[in-house]
Amino acid sequence: xxxxxxxxxxxxxxxxxxxxxxxxxxxxxxxxxxxxxxxxxxxxxxxxxxxxxxxxxxxxxxxxxxxxxxxxxxxxxxxxxxxxxxxxxxxxxxxxxxxxxxxxxxxxxxxxxxxxxxxxxxxxxxxxxxxxxxxxxxxxxxxxxxxxxxxxxxxxxxxxxxxxxxxxxxxxxxx
Amino acid sequence: xxxxxxxxxxxxxxxxxxxxxxxxxxxxxxxxxxxxxxxxxxxxxxxxxxxxxxxxxxxxxxxxxxxxxxxxxxxxxxxxxxxxxxxxxxxxxxxxxxxxxxxxxxxxxxxxxxxxxxxxxxxxxxxxxxxxxxxxxxxxxxxxxxxxxxxxxxxxxxxxxxxxxxxxxxxxxxxxxxxxxxxxxxxxxxxxxxxxxxxxxxxxxxxxxxxxxxxxxxxxxxxxxxxxxxxxxxxxxxxxxxxxxxxxxxxxxxxxxxxxxxxxxxxxxxxxxxxxxxxxxxxxxxxxxxxxxxxxxxxxxxxxxxxxxxxxxxxxxxxxxxxxxxxxxxxxxxxxxxxxxxxxxxxxxxxxxxxxxxxxxxxxxxxxxxxxxxxxxxxxxxxxxxxxxxxxxxxxxxxxxxxxxxxxxxxxxxxxxxxxxxxxxxxxxxxxxxxxxxxxxxxxxxxxxxxxxxxxxxxxxxxxxxxxxxxxxxxxxxxxxxxxxxxxxxxxxxxxxxxxxxxxxxxxxxxxxxxxxxxxxxxxxxxxxxxxxxxxxxxxxxxxxxxxxxxxxxxxxxxxxxxxxxxxxxxxxxxxx
Numbered sequence: 047x048x049x050x051x052x053x054x055x056x057x058x059x060x061x062x063x064x065x066x067x068x069x070x071x072x073x074x075x076x077x078x079x080x081x082x083x084x085x086x087x088x089x090x091x092x093x094x095x096x097x098x099x100x101x102x103x104x105x106x107x108x109x110x111x112x113x114x115x116x117x118x119x120x121x122x123x124x125x126x127x128x129x130x131x132x133x134x135x136x137x138x139x140x141x142x143x144x145x146x147x148x149x150x151x152x153x154x155x156x157x158x159x160x161x162x163x164x165x166x167x168x169x170x171x172x173x174x175x176x177x178x179x180x181x182x183x184x185x186x187x188x189x190x191x192x193x194x195x196x197x198x199x200x201x202x203x204x205x206x207x208x209x210x211x212x213x214x215x216x217x218x219x220x221x
Numbered sequence: 222x223x224x225x226x227x228x229x230x231x232x233x234x235x236x237x238x239x240x241x242x243x244x245x246x247x248x249x250x251x252x253x254x255x256x257x258x259x260x261x262x263x264x265x266x267x268x269x270x271x272x273x274x275x276x277x278x279x280x281x282x283x284x285x286x287x288x289x290x291x292x293x294x295x296x297x298x299x300x301x302x303x304x305x306x307x308x309x310x311x312x313x314x315x316x317x318x319x320x321x322x323x324x325x326x327x328x329x330x331x332x333x334x335x336x337x338x339x340x341x342x343x344x345x346x347x348x349x350x351x352x353x354x355x356x357x358x359x360x361x362x363x364x365x366x367x368x369x370x371x372x373x374x375x376x377x378x379x380x381x382x383x384x385x386x387x388x389x390x391x392x393x394x395x396x397x398x399x400x401x402x403x404x405x406x407x408x409x410x411x412x413x414x415x416x417x418x419x420x421x422x423x424x425x426x427x428x429x430x431x432x433x434x435x436x437x438x439x440x441x442x443x444x445x446x447x448x449x450x451x452x453x454x455x456x457x458x459x460x461x462x463x464x465x466x467x468x469x470x471x472x473x474x475x476x477x478x479x480x481x482x483x484x485x486x487x488x489x490x491x492x493x494x495x496x497x498x499x500x501x502x503x504x505x506x507x508x509x510x511x512x513x514x515x516x517x518x519x520x521x522x523x524x525x526x527x528x529x530x531x532x533x534x535x536x537x538x539x540x541x542x543x544x545x546x547x548x549x550x551x552x553x554x555x556x557x558x559x560x561x562x563x564x565x566x567x568x569x570x571x572x573x574x575x576x577x578x579x580x581x582x583x584x585x586x587x588x589x590x591x592x593x594x595x596x597x598x599x600x601x602x603x604x605x606x607x608x609x610x611x612x613x614x615x616x617x618x619x620x621x622x623x624x625x626x627x628x629x630x631x632x633x634x635x636x637x638x639x640x641x642x643x644x645x646x647x648x649x650x651x652x653x654x655x656x657x658x659x660x661x662x663x664x665x666x667x668x669x670x671x672x673x674x675x676x677x678x679x680x681x682x683x684x685x686x687x688x689x690x691x692x693x694x695x696x697x698x699x700x701x702x703x704x705x706x707x708x709x710x711x712x713x714x715x716x717x718x719x720x721x722x723x724x725x726x727x728x729x730x731x732x733x734x735x736x737x738x739x740x741x742x743x744x745x746x747x748x749x750x751x752x753x754x755x756x757x758x759x760x761x762x763x764x765x766x767x768x769x770x771x772x773x774x775x776x777x778x779x780x781x782x783x784x785x786x787x788x789x790x791x792x793x794x795x796x797x798x
Contacts, residue, residue: 060419063368064356071361112543118365118385121419216418 048103052081053125054133054204055111057096058088058212060119069096069120072113078102082135082201090213093121099202122212126204133204137182138164139173139189140196146171152192159185170195238410242372243268243403246336247276249379252411255307257298257668259283259291263311264351266338268403283668283697286689288315290661292322293687296331297665300648301623301673303456305386306665309336313351316397317358321655323393324362328652329477330454332391334382335359341401342370355397364392372405376412384414389422390541391454424542426557426565433553434512434536435569438468441510443578445501445533446470447493447522450477450651451515451540451559458482458644460563461514467567469574471582473501475516477651480641484620490582494522495786496633499593500585502784502792505530507581514538515559518548519652528791538562592797593783598638604777605753607631607706611638613760614676614704622674622702622764623648623666627659627683630712633782635678657686663701664693674702674764681707681733691743694769702763703740703771708778709733716781740771747771 059065066085073080081099088095102110107125114123143166145152156163161175175185182199240248246269250258260282262270273282285291288310295306306326310319316337326333340349356368365385367378375398382394438444452461458481465472465482471490472482482489491498493505505511511533516522523529526548537544537551538559545554555562597608611634614622620640626632626649641647648666650658663677684705694701715729740747746766750759756774763770784795 064360064366067357068360075361109543109547112545112547116541116543118417118420 048105050101050103052099052101052128053107054128054131054202055098055100055114055123055125056204056206056210057098057114057123058090058121059094059096060121061092061094062119065094065117065119066096068117069114072110073100076106076110078106078110084201084203086203088212090216093212093216097201097203122210122215124206124210126206130208131204131206133178133202134176135179135182135200135202136174136176137185137197137199139175139185139194140170141173141189142193142195143167143169143171145192149192155185155188159188161185238408239406240409241268241272241403242369242375242398242405242407243272245372245375245407245409246379246398246403247272247280248409249376249411250307251276251279252413253305253379253383255280255305257281257283258307258309259285259294259665260309261285261288261291261311261315263315263338265312265340265400266309266315266336266403268400269309269336269338269398283664283693285661286692287687288318289321289657290687290690290693292319292326292333292335293655293658293661294665294668294693295333295335296322296326296329296658297625297648297662298669299331299333299665300662301645301666301675302669303645304669305332305334305383307334307336311338311351312340312355313353315351316353316355319395320358320362321653323359323395325650325653325655325658326393327362327364329650330391330450331393332386333393334386335393335395337395337397338403339368339397339399342399343401345399355395359395362393363395366395366397368397368399369402370399372402372407375402376409377414380412380414381417385417385420423540423558424556426555426562428565430553430555431562431565432569434538434555435566437510437534437536437553438470438512439571439573442575443508444468444470444510444512444575445504445508446472446512446514447475447501447505447516448472448478448481448514449475449516451538452478452481453644455515455540455559457515457559457563460560460567463567464563464570467572468570469572469579470512471501471575471579473497475519475522475651476636476649477647478516479636479639479647480644484639484641488579490579491586492637493792494519495524496637496782496784498586498637499589499784499795499797500582502786502795503585504581506532506791506793508533510534510536512536512538513549514563515540517544520548523548524786524790524792524794528793589784589797597634602777604780605750605756605774606780607634607776608638609753609756610704610706610760610774610776611635611678613757614678614764615640616757617760617764618674618676622646622676623670625649625659625663625666625675625677627677627679628654628656629680629683630708630716630780630782631678631680631706634706656683659683660687660703661690661693663703664690664697664699667699667701668697676702676704678704678706680712681705681709681731681736682711684736688739691740691745694745695743698768700766700768702766703745703769704763705736705771705773706776707733707736707773708776708780710778712780713782715779719779719781721787736773737771745769745771747773749773749775751775
């Protein structure tokens with residue numbers, strides 16, 4: 047029994063209704079929790095890219111890759127460990143505007159965390175931060191004691207260090 | 222006058238390019254070579270049924286008595302013919318009633334296209350009458366599914382559905398069509414689908430893997446083949462036979478692989494798995510090479526994986542890459558269609574005879590015969606056995622019948638003892654174990670292969686799950702032979718209760734109706750046998766009947782099926798009593 051680790055799964059799919067449901071069902075059926083999910087367009091026109099984060103064993107991962115690729119609308123799927131990807135998460139904090147004027151520490155936190163204010167008005171301001179989950183968590187921890195009105199974090203997005211040859215694959219299918 | 226009007230109407234449809242979505246559905250089915258489908262009408266699919274009425278001379282619709290029956294009939298048709306089975310139902314309960322059959326087709330790789338009506342697009346998500354999210358419900362049990370909301374999508378989606386259902390590892394596809402799309406007029410043209418860019422049905426064969434497999438086969442001293450339905454689905458029976466005969470390979474079958482090689486073939490060493498034969502199960506753990514062909518190492522085949530063929534090298538011939546290393550780690554995987562890979566293998570393997578090794582199977586057979594088979598087939602006790610009924614069916618059919626079995630004790634007995642001379646002759650619910658499968662599946666098998674004898678062997682429990690399909694037999698005059706092996710118990714569950722739950726027979730006793738009277742109520746000739754001396758004649762009479770026939774055989778109530786590998790045990794621990 048190998049150890050569980052975090053895998054970033056990148057799935058190139060057709061942009062059709064229901065594909066995400068079909069993919070999430072593969073995990074649900076095996077009683078595996080999806081830690082985060084992100085769906086976006088990819089580098090290939092009309093091809094979607096689903097990025098999932100899961101904690102499973104390598105053996106499980108290999109079998110799930112087979113199940114993912116078996117789905118009719120999945121063009122190709124890849125999995126990577128953290129070291130093989132460059133990844134980010136994005137988060138937004140809604141905070142009281144009073145903090146900006148009455149609290150020096152907030153300014154220091156904003157500067158040192160490399161986050162930025164993207165919206166400000168008399169009641170609240172919005173702080174945006176991109177980074178690893180740990181960086182986001184750390185910022186959350188720092189701001190929490192001052193009172194967070196709202197917090198949201200995106201799913202992980204990642205590009206891989208190695209090539210993922212999907213365009214070539216699509217070309218070869220067309221021939 | 223009426224026929225003439227019909228003719229004119231048809232011609233006008235042919236020349237006209239603009240038709241309704243509902244008519245397009247029919248035209249798509251005809252273009253895919255469908256001449257028979259099973260279904261049940263209802264509100265959301267009525268426009269398609271209206272078109273079926275107009276096309277009834279070209280496309281025969283069989284009204285089953287329940288939508289589940291429609292799917293199992295489509296499955297039986299597909300399994301007997303190798304063609305895609307088609308089932309149709311309305312939205313809501315009609316659609317949900319298809320699910321058991323779809324799940325069954327998915328796990329047993331049966332090509333099937335299911336068509337469901339859906340509420341109009343503007344009503345989607347409003348909890349409209351008979352609205353259900355059949356796409357969501359069917360997603361985990363379909364190879365592919367799609368909801369059509371515009372008539373213009375119909376030709377492409379149908380072409381894709383049939384292509385996906387039948388290609389590669391076959392499976393069920395569901396098409397859900399909103400009612401507005403059925404009414405909508407559009408310009409129809411049809412082109413069959415030959416590829417889907419995100420789908421590779423058959424992996425490219427690697428000739429180096431074939432050579433590696435051949436090298437292992439050539440150097441093996443104790444090789445054992447376990448083949449599955451992949452041989453039948455790939456229509457690779459001839460190639461398979463050529464390979465096993467040339468290399469002299471003792472070959473065992475999974476329940477769905479049965480009949481790909483005749484029962485009497487000298488290299489056919491029997492069934493593997495929980496109630497399989499003694500020899501192939503025991504010797505799985507003594508072979509030096511396990512050659513799996515078109516099978517998926519189901520838990521009912523392997524028993525405890527940690528004690529399964531650990532001493533052997535493993536070759537896996539497989540069309541579905543997701544099956545490789547899923548349950549059993551392989552030394553060599555040969556991906557591709559069995560027809561292609563086995564043909565490629567043949568020139569690389571050496572002619573061999575493994576006489577001493579084959580003798581080990583014979584020795585095990587002798588033990589099994591003495592301890593189990595003798596008593597099943599030639600009982601000396603008073604009560605009738607399921608085995609002797611199969612013996613009489615074999616004698617009367619001379620091994621040429623399609624045997625359709627349900628699920629339970631009788632299924633294991635039917636598969637163990639049926640004599641198969643031709644391929645595609647064993648139709649049963651293997652993976653899902655769906656009670657109620659056999660009666661409707663037998664109807665489909667008989668309609669698909671009307672020239673063949675079709676015998677449904679069913680237990681008294683499973684029979685009552687789809688007994689209403691006697692109505693379909695009555696209406697269509699389908700000449701299936703129905704044998705109910707009645708022990709007034711849910712026999713297999715009762716067997717487990719006896720062996721593993723200290724005989725606490727919780728809810729397994731059946732108080733049964735008069736099955737003969739019920740059959741007669743449906744105008745099916747019927748007989749009940751309770752004594753051995755009447756059995757042979759009754760089976761013969763049934764087989765000689767030109768029409769449907771029902772035979773109830775009252776068998777010993779508390780017989781058990783052996784051999785048996787208890788759940789979680791090793792194939793080596795197979796019990797003979």
